[in-house]
Amino acid sequence: MTDIHAIRSCFPSLSTGTVFLDNAGGSQVPVGVADAARECLLHGNAQVGGSYGPSLASAGTIRAAHAFVARMSNAASDELAIIGPSNSALSRLLAGAYADTGPRDGRDHLVVCLHGHESNIGPWLALEKRGWTVVPWTDLPVAGEAYARSVTPHLGPRVRLVVFPHVSNILGSVTDARLIADLAHRAGARVVVDGVAFAPHRAVDVRALGADWYGWSTYKVYGPHASVLVGTRDAMVEVVGPNHYFIPDSAWPKKFEIGGVPQESCAAIVGLGGYLRFLADGALAPAGGVKPNSVAWGDAPIDRETITRAFDVMAAMERPLQRRLIEGMRAVPGLRILGPQDDGRDRVPTVSAVIEGRSSRAVATAANALGLGMRHGHFYSHRLVRALLPGGDPEDGVLRISLVHYNTPDEVDAAVTFLDRAARRGVD
Structure with a gap:
């Protein structure tokens, strides 16, 4: 379309x-996103954890949202997609999780690109007060192999994470995130990628990028005010989420979603699926509009191929x-x-x-x-x-x-x- x-x-x-x-x-936002949030608030608004209809519907909405953003990110599993209020909040949450867990295998250094959005800088710099060492990466984040390889001198046996933007929200340039990830992985480090400025324009593919952690914001991708942090299973097991002590460490993504997630935001996130289908195939939502207690609000769950086609159109x-x-x-x-x-x-x-x-x-x-x-x-x-x-x-x-x-x-x-x-x- x-x-x-x-x-x-x-x-x-x-x-x-x-x-x-x-x-x-x-x-x-397209009208279907707002319609989904409204429908949830008026007809599907109940606390999760019960066995009665509206409660089960709310739980289904939350599951559907995680499935949706996992497919949007091409994550390996729905449980690896964390939903939160903003990229700033999720970055601070992740940095706090690393701080609380502490260095691993003598790796207490963080390579941080200082020329991105502050949401993915400040939380990591704050870890210096917790005993970590920040290694500043001051090259301008631009496209091409030269910038990607400029990380190499900063890598070493003590580096735990490399933190950088996929796209600069000022320069508009797309960094070679895959090459940076490969270089970091060869040195034994993981990567944290800020994908907020990339996600509105191209289909995010965390597996193709080799990203251990990748953040993006739904409100910049035609959805509600919320953000997403996707991790790999190997990265997640290395840290402990900050949610209540009685929630098991392996209860992903709940262990990272303090206080839960807003159901109306989850509904609105899934409501974006109809618009993406429209872009990909020219298919409009069925008559009658969105419905609560359906895993994808009146439609079959959107598949990765449809998402990719929609972003190719964009x-x-x-x-x-x-x-x-x-x-x-x-x-x-x-x-x-x-x-x-x-x-x-x-x-x-x-x-x-x-x-x-x-x-x-x-x-x-x-x-x-x-x-x-x-x-x-x-x-x-x-x-x-x-x-x-x-x-x-x-x-x-x-x-x-x-x-x-x-x-x-x-x-x-x-x-x-x-x-x-x-x-x-x-x-x-």
Whole structure:
């Protein structure tokens, strides 16, 4: 399904007049996602653990959500997918689990890429107070073999984990996560990959990447406000989740889901399946809408092949938009793109820039007043923006335009036209 009008009709918010150019901060949701959450709250809302109908339905919803995100990630098993409130929270949870478990086999060093999102940096740096040693990896996270191999000097017999982003949410570049994982594994270390900026654009495949831990956020992949952390069985057995003492250590993912997971979020996560089927095959949800107490809310559980086809459609739709945006921005006088300036497959359509002599805050504010929803700042990649703009103010930071498959060429042209005018005439 590549009919942009049919696709956009699935997203009520796209008809409000706002041009959504900040999708890397959070995507819009198709109506089926909201319908599933509403149906759960109104007709399927009960505490789990009982043998009566609504309680069993709630348990089924939670199981279905874990199955769904496991398939989305291509995890080896549903029990290896942890659902939580945010990637920041899950990263801190994971770091805490390693801190509580302690070093293993004399491995007490952590190699941490310092130029990613702070959610996957700060929690690991905090482990220095618990006796761990952080080895800073300061190369810019870009595509290609050179960056991947730049981790090699940091590896050694005491390294337990290598922590890095799959995609930079500022540069938009896709790192060679597989090569990094291979290098780390040869040195006896595991990898923790921040996949939040990758997941909206391509199908996540933790097994193909060789990732021991991989995090991504459903609210940036057309779903509700929640996040996912997927582990391998070998990685999970090395740490103990922080949930209550009477919950067995092997009770995955429950041992890592403190207080449980919101049922309405689980319902909404599974509700995304209908939209992915629509993208993959042009198939709409059956008449009558979503139903509680069905393992996939009115449909058979979505399979991995359908997920992959849906994301192939997204990538194919994004590629010309990315090309159009980058070519347009390169023609704007005084504008400097931070990150790859080509439109190859080693980047996603998240494009950051600065305009010489212009405040990023002022430009973004003027754009917002015209209904162009771009933003400015450091986007929680504070350390990276400081490195890219030495002497600059990270709070003013960069201008960022982030597209997804439901954006249109006209929206791209409107953004480029505005940037050109701002560069030539200012925004006062």
